[in-house]
Amino acid sequence: QVQLVESGGGLVQAGDSLRLSCAASGRSFSRNSMGWFRQATGKEREFVATISATGTTTFYSDSVKGRFTISRDNAKNTVYMQMNSLEPEDTAVYYCAASNQPYITANYNHLSAYNYWGQGTLVTVSS
Numbered sequence: 001q002v003q004l005v006e007s008g009g010g011l012v013q014a015g016d017s018l019r020l021s022c023a024a025s026g027r028s029f030s031r032n033s034m035g036w037f038r039q040a041t042g043k044e045r046e047f048v049a050t051i052s053a054t055g056t057t058t059f060y061s062d063s064v065k066g067r068f069t070i071s072r073d074n075a076k077n078t079v080y081m082q083m084n085s086l087e088p089e090d091t092a093v094y095y096c097a098a099s100n101q102p103y104i105t106a107n108y109n110h111l112s113a114y115n116y117w118g119q120g121t122l123v124t125v126s127s
Contacts, residue, residue, distance in 0.1 A: 002026040002116040004096045009121030012086055016125070020081040022096030022118060030074040033099045035114055036081050038092035038123075045095065047109035049081060053102035061109070063089075086125045093120040 008020040022034070035050040049060045049070040058070050064083075072079040079096060097114035099105070107113045 002028065002032065002098045004098060004116055004118035006094065006096045006118045006121040009094060009123045011124045011126065014087055014125055014127050016086050017082070017084045018086065018123060020083065020094055020096075020121060020123075022079045022081075024077045024079070024096075024098060026077075028100075029077040029098075031102045033101055033104050033108075034070075034072060034079040035097045035099070035108065036070060036079075037095045037097060037111070038090075039095065039120075040092040043092075045111060048094070050104055050108045051079065052104050057104055059104060059108055083123070086123075088125045088127045091123060091125050093122050095120045 003025040005023045031053050033052050036048040037045050038048050039045040047061050051058045051070045055072050067085045069082040096118040098116040099114045105113050
């Protein structure tokens, strides 16, 4: 069982940066690939980024590529997402997710690829 707790959300202005953190419990973190999703009000939850268990492979959605960076520290059981050049369209609740697979699977951008979810942290970007 893996428990995930996100932090780092808040209210920022367009162009600002934020770093989200996701702390994981359990002894399997170093064997879990991880992902970030987001859900804006009235919209479906969408994929943002994913990282393999070793941190060597990452994928991003087109909407955040070049602005967001996912990383992890297995010694701290934590995954991060550095978000730069934030836009009002980035406003959403951001969710951390963990997969039981260490590698990134073909369906990495689907909710079904992940086994555990955090409660989310709200990011609001004002114009």
